[in-house]
Amino acid sequence: MKRRPLLKSTLAASALMLSGLFPFTLQAAETIKVGILHSLSGTMAISETSLKDMALMTIDEINAKGGVLGKQLEPVVVDPASNWPLFAEKGRQLLTQDKVAVTFGCWTSVSRKSVLPVYEELDGLLFYPVQYEGEELSPNVFYTGAAPNQQAIPAVEYLMSEDGGSAERFFLLGTDYVYPRTTNKILRAFLISKGVPEANIEEVYTPFGHSDYQTIVANIKKFSTGGKTAVVSTINGDSNVPFYKELANQGLEATDVPVVAFSVGEEELRGIDTKPLVGHLAAWNYFQSVENPVNEQFVGKWKAYAKAKGLPGADKAVTNDPMEATYVGIHMWAQAVEKAGTTDVGKVRDALAGQTFEAPSGYTLTMDKTNHHLHKPVMIGEVQEDGQFSVVWETESPVRAQPWSPYIPGNDKKPDYAVKSN
Amino acid sequence: MNQPLTLTAAQKAGPKLTAVALGAVLAVLIAMPLLHLLPADHALHVSAYSLTLVGKILCYAIVALALDLVWGYAGLLSLGHGLFFALGGYAMGMYLMRQSAGDGLPAFMSFLAWTELPWYWYGTSSFLWAMCLVVLAPGLLAFVFGFFAFRSRIKGVYFSIMTQALTFAGMLLFFRNETGFGGNNGFTDFRTILGFPIAAPGTRAMLFLATVALLAGSLLLGWKLARSKFGRVLTALRDAENRLMFCGYDPRGYKLFIWTLSAVLCGLAGALYVPQVGIINPSEMAPTQSIEAAVWVALGGRGTLIGPLLGAGIVNGMKSWFTVAFPEYWLFALGALFIIVTLFLPKGVIGLVRRRGEP
């Protein structure tokens, strides 16, 4: 029996490859499959897990009302594990193996960039719920988060206003990746157009997962002696906690140097002791503390859902902007499918243009007729002791998105409608 | 215990059966891309999903094999092979980016407001030069690092930790936007390779076949090396380096050769990986990725040639399946698998298969 070993290993290898070759296919005519592509493990799980849960809740809500086109929605949850190539692979799997009608997912820009060619190639439909840097407009993606002009610019305008503290010096601090870079680039151009001299703008980047902000906070302090200073923070994820802790412990208060953050929401504040942060700011299109009946219902539903499903930390469940964007996105898609009478991507895409939805932010949001972005209100919130934000300023009406920011040279030639990149 | 080669098993099994078994796998692998060319509704059609998935795993298998050459044979555990893999991938990615950018600059550069290509991008629009880079970048880095490391006789855990530091430094460097490799976003959105659209079934099939060829070539190379006196010197080096030195062999040259060769193989695998998965980003250099590669080798059985391939296949196959079947709990399964293998299968899966084969 000496001949067996190699044969066996060879067979094992080929069996393995075959299993990848012919995955079992399930056909279910009575449901519409909906893909959910959020990392449940790895570094991005911290942000994306709650979006997955929110998507599931919204799908339950739609199903409870009879589904879409009389069919129940069937969520297909996959875990791309914060691994960017895996996003593309899972996206392809959702489209070709599971044949989902639409996908809700991605958080980081790199994950979106990774799946984008797949969705364009297979003509899939992706709803992306997070604020991002713009500079992209794909016919296969609907962007329900904010473009830079729906978040960053209004926030800086507020800082420059009397109420915001009449800031004249700006410390642009971010994690070194494309969203902070683009945002700061736009902000710099914007500030200069408002007459702020170059010397009054400082741009600093830290690596992912940076946890030692001693030097940077000391530099902010030094910078702030030159005049009324504000910090614009695009620090991502985990680095926020050490940053804010250092800020508080080195005695920089919001009255001296306010920090406005674009990536810190209610969910992130759950992990921070907010007492020393009172007065620091965040700019979003939605806050949990917004007072209106739709939001009351939305927050209530989420809390009940978290409790019912036994989600970790359910007693302290909060909603935030990307969760609202997910919620809005799924509902808008469902409405568009009803309108089109089919889940066919082309028809749904057409039906989505001009679609409206009464959102928890208290506004009726409209999907733009051409540029695949929502018209959104911009709100500035101040951190409160209880980890919530109180809105100190908001736009009078929803703002149309400018995915191609006019502050970036060359963008004036970009069309304001979606075109495939290849 | 430490059999120098799988070959002992292969020799026992008889050349005929080995050839038949290997031939069968090879036939399946060659058939796959051809079946992919069939129309989508054909019963035997192999989907693009399956093809890219298997293609990706084959690339990983080459990495596992390359790692096994240095770990299993020469006893040098590298926790930084992801760096060489990524460098090869980036070299290929540079070419692909130039292809899709046409005469202009790659998109991320215009975004940084750069007006001309940095010097290290020169010539990357030529496929040939890009291929040279695929070999040179990982090869040179490995050579320089190896030269110093082996000169000062860094070995064992020290060597592993240093390689880990190396890949970590590489990751930080490539994450920087100013480095000129697209920062965190890396390279995506490739269109054509050598003028062929990258998503076309024909291109996919060719890339897949190239991967199969590289894997078969690496296997053959590994087999030849392991059978040569060189292979025996490596085994001797692993078990008793001092004795070998007092026999008059200079271990530095041997280590450096196999180490550089392994890095180049990884680079080639990376170059084939990138057009198939469609993205390269610094997270490929994350230390955890390299540790995972070591796990593939250990799981399959190190010091053998087939083992690492099996290991890469099993872990990645499981990963693809688990992340869909039970997304929340797959890490438990993966973690448990590592523990069970190290505790109960010190020789890896291949050891298990062999033991069963013997009475």
Add this chain to the structure above:
Amino acid sequence: MNTALHRILLLLLLALPWAAQAGDATDYAHASPARQAKLLEHWAAAPAPERLPLIEALRANRVAIDQDKTPFIEEAGGYRALEGDAEPVGTPKKLRLNNRLRGLLNTALASHQLFADDPAQRLSAAKRLQRSGKPEQLALLEQRLEAEDDPAVSEALTLALANLQLDAADPAVRLAAVRLLGETGAPMARVRLENLLADEAETDAAVRKAAETSLAQVKRKLLFGELLGQAFSGLSLGSILLLAALGLAITFGLLGVINMAHGEMLMLGAYTTYMVQVLMARLAPEALAFYPLVALPVAFFVTAAIGMALERTVIRHLYGRPLETLLATWGISLILIQAVRVLFGAQNVEVANPGWLSGGLQVLPNLVLPYNRMVIIGFALFVVLLTWLLLNKTRLGLNVRAVTQNRNMAACCGVPTGRIDMLAFGLGSGIAGLGGVALSQIGNVGPDLGQGYIIDSFLVVVLGGVGQLAGSIFAAFGLGIANKILEPQIGAVLGKILILALIILFIQKRPQGLFALKGRVID
């Protein structure tokens, strides 16, 4: 009883003038934000002691208005009218504050506090006015300086005044102010002096000359503070690295286990701190401030127990196969991370600095040493001492060293090697748990906490020399300080890359680390 009576009397006294003041609170409540700001500026320039409670209530964000815009102060269980004795119509809504108003309130509060009886309060008010004093307050400050009898407060007031006197018409006054500013090391003084010198803003030659001298003086002082700050942040980073690596110095350095799950022991220590905090908030809220102290032993024993359990079930089988311990512990780490993620959620959990670990000590005008960092430096040294004592002065330590140096010989001498292995691994894990408690006070507490420290920890241990406790200490502080010297020059990312490159080069020179034992090589 007596004090309560006192308070009521005081309140009555204070209440009297309110009527006369014709309603500052009402004025404020009715004003637009811009007008509110004007009011506050006015109040700051002309403080009236009766207004103090109003300003304090405003600053604490406890003023609300009802539908008729009548101002109320929020108190335990209800609302009390600030002026008169009206009852709220409907539920009063809090008056909104923003950062501008908060800043103005601070200044106004300081103005009012200059009249306080407590010199400490006056001192802090004067110090605040050094930073935010407005020209309109000039007269006020002069008046208070004359009335002041406490020397410390006087000095602070003089300085605050000097800031404003730079714009005085009389060159002699300006000269005195400039000289005075030179005495301080305040960052603000530098800017003021620079502005004075720029663009020929100062015309008097003598003042200019004095300003130049003062500016050089201030700059020197600032530089000194900066360097001290850098040294401190280097030490602080070093102490954090040390705490993160110390447990590994035992499990990896002494036992030879390439413990990839070490980071997760840190993480479990931090989560234990969180649990202790939650439990104490529920069971013993009055002692909540001391939860980190309670968490120390708890975290030590929890992580030590988990470590020992792992040692008995998994690692025990792998001694002598170091590279395989890497794989098994990697698997363990994956499981631990996901377990925490399932139990506590993927999000970070909130671990708050208690009062005594919040804020910092103002050492120099431009140097604040945060309490949590100072405590952590001390704690790191304490843990090092503890570990050293345990390893060198106890029977257990002797046995551990015996087993790690020669397992078979130790077994022959009757040392229960199995038990020693378990205890040593438990000790290493426990120390990692202690490190986790400290880390929870600095950064975030989430499932991935450990992953961020594992590479640094290994580098520290390897750089110091495996098995060398002293080496780890030097390596940790060396890395911390080198990092902080490089960071301001070339940025955080390049600094870190450079450090890694230097480590790789250094290991070439000394392959066994900083503190390797020289000796006959045993094969």
Add this chain to the structure above:
Amino acid sequence: MKVVPTPEVIDPIDTRGSGRDAIGLGRAAGEGLDARHGTILSLEDINVSFDGFKALTDLSLYIGVGELRCVIGPNGAGKTTMMDVITGKTRPDSGSAWFGDTLDLTRMSEVEIAQSGIGRKFQKPTVFEALSVFENLELAQKTDKSVWASLKAKLNGEQRERIDEVLATIRLEASRNRPAGLLSHGQKQFLEIGMLLMQDPQLLLLDEPVAGMTDAETEFTAELFKSLARKHSLMVVEHDMGFVGTIADHVTVLHQGQVLAEGSLETVQNDERVIEVYLGR
């Protein structure tokens, strides 16, 4: 038992070329090794210290061409450290070490030293356990040892014969294809000696070569060493006085890193200081 021929004076010129190939071991001094003055190894004033501990103090030792020298001494006398110095594993703090008249051992790497003709057997038998006995000998064979050569190396008939010969000498023909790890302790000792023979060095350093051997094996080893002497120079470190007595023409006693006594075994054994060191008087 044969009578041991004790060479009184070693004539360097005479030892070249005469009776070289009795058991086919090649020349005593290889190309490039200049030993015209009759000493193959000269250690002069060697000092080695480890963290303050003086392992060797002003040690001087000369070994003649074709000599068989035994080095004895109590534990910690510095015997192994001396071997480490000769083979380049430890660098002396001061002093000089010459191989022949021209090769400065303190400036050569371990590999260069090995290639120039010094072979070493470790105290603990060290063989390549994963390789077969035959492969162990093959690797030790004197040949081009560069990476490139090893990639295309193929054994020719002559080399095979040579391996077979040594296999016979060390009596391991029956185990030729067994992995070396499966050999007994004594067999490993012989295999390591066999590897030294394959390496064909001018100077052999043998650290406790008969430890763990049976009496018969010890006797056989003694025979082997005696037959090697004259054509090769040998330095044997040994505790077994009986063994030393059977082979040694010249004995050096080390104590606390210094040469305590030198001469014939008899002279040494009668030396007062040696007795004191050994018997602790």
